[in-house]
Amino acid sequence: MNDDQTTWGDPRQWARMQVEKILETGTTEGIDANGLPIVLLTLRGAKSGRVRHTPVMRVEHYGRYAVVASKSGAASHPDWYHNIKAHPEIKLQDGTETRTFIAREVQGSERAEWWQRAVDTFPQYASYQAHTDRAIPVLVLERK
Numbered sequence: 001m002n003d004d005q006t007t008w009g010d011p012r013q014w015a016r017m018q019v020e021k022i023l024e025t026g027t028t029e030g031i032d033a034n035g036l037p038i039v040l041l042t043l044r045g046a047k048s049g050r051v052r053h054t055p056v057m058r059v060e061h062y063g064r065y066a067v068v069a070s071k072s073g074a075a076s077h078p079d080w081y082h083n084i085k086a087h088p089e090i091k092l093q094d095g096t097e098t099r100t101f102i103a104r105e106v107q108g109s110e111r112a113e114w115w116q117r118a119v120d121t122f123p124q125y126a127s128y129q130a131h132t133d134r135a136i137p138v139l140v141l142e143r144k
């Protein structure tokens, strides 16, 4: 089997390689998903307390960000969602800038507004939502 196919066909491995590249080069620039920019979250494990790095799409609006716990439309929330809920003070790296944010899950009209921004940024979120019964969580990050 072709090594590249093995590596890039596994989304977990792909995410891990992107994290390594960002930590190595010190920037998220030049790293993308489907040609669209990403940001790097630094989280604390809900159970382990360990430092966890998670890349997500860059959904930004006037200095605030949304993170969308889509996990490609999987049936369950990603582990990182539980980490953020347990420890909402997180770091977000955008380009070379790393800042501290407080994450808050949004509901109702606020969620609808941010969901629209997220889908405008990354249209695949809409098909991920169509493929799962769970409501995909949207969390807004505001500067501490």
Ligand code: F42
Binding pocket: 011, 012, 014, 015, 016, 018, 032, 033, 038, 044, 045, 046, 047, 048, 049, 050, 052, 054, 055, 056, 057, 068, 069, 070, 071, 072, 077, 078, 079, 080, 081, 082, 083
């Ligand atoms: N995922 C998204 O959900 N949304 C996005 O916008 C997104 C964009 C994106 C862009 C680039 C890229 O490379 C990946 C992207 N991903 C996106 C995928 C994302 O980075 C995650 O890989 C994916 O969402 C799955 O997240 P996960 O946290 O479920 O990852 C699992 C597979 C994983 O690696 N888990 C770790 C592990 O060791 O198995 C950590 C487990 C963990 O955090 N454990 C907690 C702890 O305490 O340490 C406990 C968690 C609990 O349940 O309490």
